[in-house]
Amino acid sequence: MATAQLDEQDVEAEELQLATFYVGDMLLGIDIRQVQEINRQLAVTDVPHSSTHVRGVINLRGDVATVIDLRSILGFPSAEVTRQSRNLIVHSQGESIGFLVDRISDILTLNSSEISQPPTNIEGVDGSLFKGVFKLEKELLITLDVEAVLAGKSSAP
Amino acid sequence: MDDELLNDFIVEANEHMGDIENQLLSIEESGADIDVDLVNEVFRGIHSIKGAAGFLGMTIIGELAHNLENILNMMRNHELVPNSGMIDVMLRAADRLQGLINDIQNSNEADVSEFVAELEKIAQENTEAPAEPTPEPTPVAQAEPELSEDEELDRQIEEAIAAKLVETKAKKEAAQPEPKQEAEPKAEVTAEPKVAQAPVKPAPVKKAKEKSDKKQVGPEASIRVSIGVLDKLMNLAGELVLSRNQLMQAVASDEKGALDTIASRLDQVTSEVQESIMQTRMQQIGSVFGKFPRIVRDLSSKLEKQCDLKIEGKEVEVDKTIIEAISDPLTHLVRNSIDHGVESPADRKLAGKPIEGSMNLRACYQAGKVRIEIEDDGAGIDPNKLKEKAVSKGILTAEKAEQMSDREAVRLIFHPGFSMAAKVTDVSGRGVGMDVVRTNIAKLGGTVDVESVVGEGTNIVITLPLTLAIIPSLIVQTKDDRFAIPQVNIAELVRLRPREIETRVGRIKDAEVLRLRGDLLPLIRLEEALEMVSPKSSEEKKTEKTDHNTYKATNIIVVETGQQRFGVIVDALHDSEEIVVKPLGRHIQDCPCLSGATILGDGHVALILDVAGIAAHEKIPSNEELNKEKENSTASQEESQQMLLFSNHAEEHFAVSMDVISRIDRIRADQIDSVGGQEVLQYRNSTMSLLRLENCITAKTADSKERLYAIVFEVAGKEVGLLAPCLKDIQDVIMNFDTVTFRERGILGSLVLNEKTTRFVDLFELADIAHPEWRDDEEVLVVEEDEQPPLVLLAEDSAFFRKQVTSMITERGYRVVGCEDGLIAWETLQSGEHDFDIVVTDIEMPNMDGFEFAGRIKESQWSHLPVIALTSLAGSADIQRGIEVGIDDYQIKMDRDKLINSLQNFAGSKTGNNTPVLQTN
Incomplete structure (x- = not known):
């Protein structure tokens, strides 16, 4: 018990660096340690018979990386690729996976004590995809649970 | 005992034992x-030795290793605190173990x-407490090969788990010296983030995962x-370095001329590097075969x-990954x-065979692949039993089983849920069916038959490919995407x-087929198989076909898997x-038609097509099924005729139906007389x-x-006689x-036909054109004015014959x-x-053949109707059967005179009092 409390305090004292980006109007963040790189390699190769969430594959310096359409996972209409669209490459289970996002925003350093539990539903999106919510001055920053997003992805039809 | 295997064991064991002295001493020190970590390392080494020793029947080594491993x-597990006394014993035991390994031939006689x-x-x-929650199998049990194999697997899994645990732990500790902070471990940003994401899971979960993916288990990297x-x-x-330097120089000094030389040199060196690196991965298949005698x-x-x-x-060399993967299926x-x-x-x-059964395990190269045969002279597989079983299990319908060829039936053993064992023994029938074998081999790009x-x-x-890492492939394009198909x-x-399409591409039911050498x-169309476009209805397809094919040739790749062949x-x-x-990410691993991806010269990704997967996805029938289909279709929808092919002018090709030809005479040009503007031949x-x-x-x-x-x-x-300067062939x-x-x-x-446009000549019409006056001599059906014909x-x-015969007799x-x-005709007749x-x-x-149709007529109220059967060539067996069912006459399809004659005979006799006048000359 004592250790558990200790852990919690440690977590609360932690400073989080988040790479933030927009999908639609939603400001989302991912722990920067999970982000491998951000690129604008938007020419993807379509993958037949893949789930609708899969945008395609790209050549990531000699490796083939899957690009996931984050809009589609979050239930928004599929994204139009614009000049501001980027691939945010995360590392998950030994594999590089790209998230197609609409616009990259800042890198924010926040204290983890400011985090609050995500509601079960944010703008119609299932809350289980999120880790928490930060209240910024103007808007809400929602942190993504990368593994949940990717896992939900795999099980999706 | 296989010396090579023993040798490998000694080398490997010595590697494990190499540092054990120091390691044990370090353990003592701490x-x-x-x-x-250190203890684990030693444990794994000893464990490997134990496993291998058990497998090789080195019971004494196994026993000693087992006891060491226990400690x-x-x-x-922190159940035991090492002290000098223990380490002392362990050191001596390790020495003894090493001694035994180096004198392996006599090790089983040693006393430990x-x-x-x-x-x-x-x-x-x-x-x-009881020393071990999970008792280790005793060394005696290891002597049993089937156990030792299972154990080997267990061992590998165990080791992999252990290794994983150690690895994760080590990383965590590296990132976080304080081992208690496990709630959200922090990894260095540069370190693999997966550490942060993958908290230490309880072992069973890992185990299940590892088991499902055996290929990755191999602890030996x-x-x-x-x-x-x-x-x-x-x-x-x-x-390579030299070439690079030259290249840099050439680029720097802008020497365009030198680039060619350097490029070709680079090309050569690269190929050689590739070849050599592949060589390092090649291993003799003997390393797998070696365990089978035992x-x-x-x-x-x-x-x-x-x-x-x-x-x-044994000396056949294949890629290491294949060696590893083929072991279990074999x-x-x-x-x-x-x-x-x-x-x-x-x-x-009883069967009169030698008492000792013989089994052959063969490997050889065949057309750039490896062929492995496992042959026995045993009882064989009874196709009928398999069929029965398949029917009883609901895999096949009885009807289908009936039609199935024996060869095809034997292949049922590869069907999922089909155990060959009449009874489940501990040796086989344990749920790992032949379908798994087949799937595993297919995963390697191989086939099994x-x-x-x-x-x-x-x-x-x-049959297996030699390697999986680099494969020769053909790059194809459909729409804007390129795909690789393995050669x-x-x-x-x-x-x-374009003009060949009409004749070469046909349809069976709703599927397109290609006629290729009979x-x-x-x-299949790739863009449709991959659902890059919505599948077109056959109508659309037809119009499209005529549309764009008028100017564009069609590329068809004929591919084959072990079971199917298709275009x-x-x-x-x-x-x-x-x-x-390159492997595919986990989100797209399950795509049925893909086996991987690759990066093309221009940096774009091309997906590698899995031909077997496409066949399964498109439900391509196997070769046997197709041949049956073909028999049906040539028999019914697409009737074949024997044709005489000839050319008139060298560039013009013609065909006539053999059925209407009485004979072919060879004549000299000077035999032809011209009489009254007509050419005639003096003949008998x-x-x-x-x-x-x-x-x-x-x-x-x-000519x-x-x-x-x-x-x-x-x-x-x-x-x-129709003059034909040059006869070509007689063909179906x-x-x-x-x-x-x-x-x-x-x-x-x-x-x-044979890539030449061939016109099909109607000899009767030809005669009609040349001698319209003959027609007047022909029998004409005379009908009274108030009577219908x-x-x-x-x-x-x-459809072709229907049209021909219709026009022939309506004329x-x-x-x-x-x-x-027949069925439609029968219904039409019945409708009244x-x-x-x-x-x-x-x-x-199809549906109802002529025999059945005629039979029904003869047994019905219309039994008085004369039935004339049309055949391509009347065989005597057919005629016999026809007579039995009551067919009144047989006529050859293309011989219109005789058909008309026959029609008139029968129609005349049936129209009662006003007998048509047959005006023959």
Whole structure:
């Protein structure tokens, strides 16, 4: 018990660096340690018979990386690729996976004590995809649970 | 005992033992503050030795290693605190172990009881609770090969788990010196983030995962490479550096001319590097085969059978990954052969076979692949039993089973949920079916097939690629995407010119097929298979086909898997390239038609097509199913006719139906007389009129030749000869004519034969054109004014013939109702809508054939109706059967005179009082 409390305090004292980006109007963040790189390699190769969430594959310096359409996972209409669209490459289970996002925003350093539990539903999106919510001055920053997003992805039809 | 295997064992064991002295000493030094990683390392080494020793039957080594391992296990579980006394014993035991390993031949005679006792004492003294929650199998049990194999697997899994745990722990500790902070461990940003994401999971979860993915379990990530290969690689690396320097220089000094030389040099060096690196991955297949003599020996003695194993082709080299992956399927197949294939000595004696069964395990290279055969001379597989079983299990319908060929039936063993074992034994029938074997082999890009003769034996043939890392592939394009198709799957490329499409591409049911050298191949369009476009309805497809194919050739890649062969239509072909296979991410791993991806020269990703996957996804019938389909279709929808092919002018090709030809005469040009503007041939004291094609239809003038042929046929009771300068061939031709393009009187239609457009000549019309006056002599049906002309019910499935026969007899004043098959005709007759006078029916038709149709008529109220059967060529058996069911007359389809005659005879007799007048001359 004592250790558990200790852990919690440690977590609360932690400073989080988040790479933030927009999908639609939603400001989302991912722990920067999970982000491998951000690129604008938007020419993807379509993958037949893949789930609708899969945008395609790209050549990531000699490796083939899957690009996931984050809009589609979050239930928004599929994204139009614009000049501001980027691939945010995360590392998950030994594999590089790209998230197609609409616009990259800042890198924010926040204290983890400011985090609050995500509601079960944010703008119609299932809350289980999120880790928490930060209240910024103007808007809400929602942190993504990368593994949940990717896992939900795999099980999706 | 296999020396090579033993040798490997000694080398490996010595590697494990190499540092054990120091390691044990370090353990002693750290005392109660146990360095778990270190203990684990030693544990794994000893464990490997134990496993291998058990497998090789080195029971004493195994026993000693087992006891050592026990102690280490307790240490790493913190059940035991190492002290000097213990380490002392362990050191001595390790020394002894090393000694035994180096004198392996005599190791089984050695006495290690002293060490075993001491080690056991340590273990017992220091445990209050039972020493081990999961008891290790005893060394005796390891001598059993089937257990040792399972154990080997367990061991690998165990080790992999242990390794994983250590790895994760180590990383965590590296990132976070405070081991207590486990709630959200922080990894360095540069370190793999997965550490942060993957908290230490309880072992069982890992275990399940590892088990499902055996390939990754292999704890040994190292490979032994011969010095020679390594030296060569080193040299090549030097060359590569040199080439690079030259390239940099050339670029810097802007020497365009030098670039060519450097490029070709780079090309060469790169290929050599690739080849050498591949070589480092190649291993002899003997390393897998080596374990089979023992498996066979132990298993056959266990099952009280006698079996002799012969191994050939140990020296065949294949990629390491394949060696690793093929081991389990091969073991399964070998066990199966002994368990189900080879009979008991008593049974063998009864069957008159040598008591000792024989089994051959062969490997050889074949066309850039490896072929492995597992052959036994056992009881074989009874296709009928398999069929029964398949039916009882609901895998097949009884009807399907009936149609299935024996060869196909034997392949049922690969069907999921099909255990070959009549009874489940502990040897096989444990849920790992042949379907798993097949799936695993297919995953490697290989195929497996089985041949079996009941009572004589079974032969299982596996073909595998030599390597998986780099595969030669053809790059194809469809829409805007490029795909790679492995060359091993490609049989040939077919390019169809637009005008060939009509004749070469046909349809069976709703599927397109390609006619290729007399075979019918299923065709798929890649863009549709991959759902890049919405599948078109057949109507759309037809219009599209005529639309764009008028200017564009069609590329068809004929691909094959072990079971199927089919054509894939693609938009364009690119180069053939050696591609480096990259795995697909987990989100797209399950795509049915893909086996991987590769990166092309221009940096784009191309997906590698899985031909077997496409076949499964598109439900391509297997070759056997297709052949049956073909038989049906040639018999019914696409009737074939024997045709005489000839040319008039060298560039113009014609065909006539053999059925209407009476004979072919060889004549000299000077035999032809010209009488009254007509060419005739003196023939057996009479004259025979001769026709020339160019005089009757649009055709180029025949080449003048001294010797030519007269194709003789009979029209209106006269013999007529068609002059043909050059005969080509007699062929069975599928009656699928283009009746539009060359339509004129005398020509029935055209088709492409042997890549030449060939016109199909109607000899009777030809005669009609040349001698319209003959027609007046012909029988004409005379009907009283108040009477309707006789009504003919025509059943004929071929649209071409239906049209021909209809026009042929309507010309003579009959009325005709045409039906597509016997069933429709039968229904038409029954409907009572028409009052038919005569029935003309084809014999071979879908749904209801002519025999059945005629039989029904004769048993019904319409039994008075005369039935004339039309055949391509009447065989006597057919005629016999026809008479039995009541067919009144047989006529050959293309012989219209005789058909008309027959019609008139029967129709006349049936129209009662007003007998039609037959005006024959």
